[in-house]
Amino acid sequence: MSQRVIVTGGSGGIGAAIVERFLADGARVVTLDRQEPKASASTFVAVDLGDPLDTRRAVGEAVGILGGVDVLVNCAGIFQHIPLLDITVEDWDRVLDVNARATLVTMQAVAPVMLEARGGAIVNIASMAAKLGGGGEAHYAASKAAVVALTRAGAQEWGCHGVTVNAVCPGYVLTDMGADTRSEADIAAWSAKSPLGRLGVPEDVAGVTHFLASPAGGYLTGQAINVTGGMLMH
Numbered sequence: 001m002s003q004r005v006i007v008t009g010g011s012g013g014i015g016a017a018i019v020e021r022f023l024a025d026g027a028r029v030v031t032l033d034r035q036e037p038k039a040s041a042s043t044f045v046a047v048d049l050g051d052p053l054d055t056r057r058a059v060g061e062a063v064g065i066l067g068g069v070d071v072l073v074n075c076a077g078i079f080q081h082i083p084l085l086d087i088t089v090e091d092w093d094r095v096l097d098v099n100a101r102a103t104l105v106t107m108q109a110v111a112p113v114m115l116e117a118r119g120g121a122i123v124n125i126a127s128m129a130a131k132l133g134g135g136g137e138a139h140y141a142a143s144k145a146a147v148v149a150l151t152r153a154g155a156q157e158w159g160c161h162g163v164t165v166n167a168v169c170p171g172y173v174l175t176d177m178g179a180d181t182r183s184e185a186d187i188a189a190w191s192a193k194s195p196l197g198r199l200g201v202p203e204d205v206a207g208v209t210h211f212l213a214s215p216a217g218g219y220l221t222g223q224a225i226n227v228t229g230g231m232l233m234h
């Protein structure tokens with residue numbers, strides 16, 4: 001049977017590549033996002049992930065469309081580049097709400113279905129910022145560290161029911177995220193940190209995400225896997 005997959009943020013740079021990777025494998029995919037995907041054979045359900053009630057409604061709709069759920073990928077996220085001293089409480093709440101709280105809410109919404117079915121895979125897209133700290137992006141780094149913690153807790157609680165929960169920590173991927181503050185000098189400096197000498201592309205993250213949700217990745221749980229071209233090795 002083809003996999004039934006929900007991808008949040010499936011209209012964005014990395015999320016769209018994840019959606020296409022699952023579709024290429026014959027999966028049925030529902031994209032949850034606040035904006036419509038550009039061109040995709042996935043089914044689109046509009047949602048504001050900053051709103052827990054709307055998030056629960058949208059996940060329920062997606063599960064209904066698919067007739068169950070085998071895979072949840074939490075990929076939606078927002079980023080702000082702000083020095084720590086200038087982060088307002090509103091900035092903190094917005095970034096934590098979308099990146100971390102929505103991950104909790106979608107996990108809570110799909111887990112009962114997966115536990116009942118005695119199987120499923122959840123993949124949360126965190127960031128290398130979760131492990132590196134984040135000068136200039138403290139609230140973003142904190143939100144992604146929370147995503148890794150949620151991943152480990154889910155893995156510990158739900159493993160006995162056959163559900164795996166893993167995180168992927170991308171390095172620097174050229175998408176719309178951060179484009180407003182990005183310079184050529186930034187790209188050169190970050191590329192030089194990778195032994196492979198380049199930044200990531202969305203397909204780098206999509207391949208690992210797909211693997212984690214496949215039988216080949218079935219003995220991995222509670223992991224936070226770096227997809228950074230070697231910028232980070234622990």
Ligand SMILES: NC(=O)c1ccc[n+]([C@@H]2O[C@H](COP(=O)([O-])OP(=O)(O)OC[C@H]3O[C@@H](n4cnc5c(N)ncnc54)[C@H](O)[C@@H]3O)[C@@H](O)[C@H]2O)c1
Pocket residue numbers: 008009010011012013014015032033034035047048049050074075076077078079098125126127128169170171172173174175176177
């Ligand atoms: N691009 C990078 O360098 C990088 C590095 C590490 C981690 N990440 C993470 O990867 C994930 C995807 O990032 P991306 O680079 O594709 O970014 P992107 O901006 O291209 O896509 C993000 C998607 O999330 C959606 N989204 C944001 N807020 C939402 C909300 N409130 N409700 C519904 N949808 C919402 C957007 O509409 C968009 O489609 C994010 O979680 C990000 O933090 C990205």
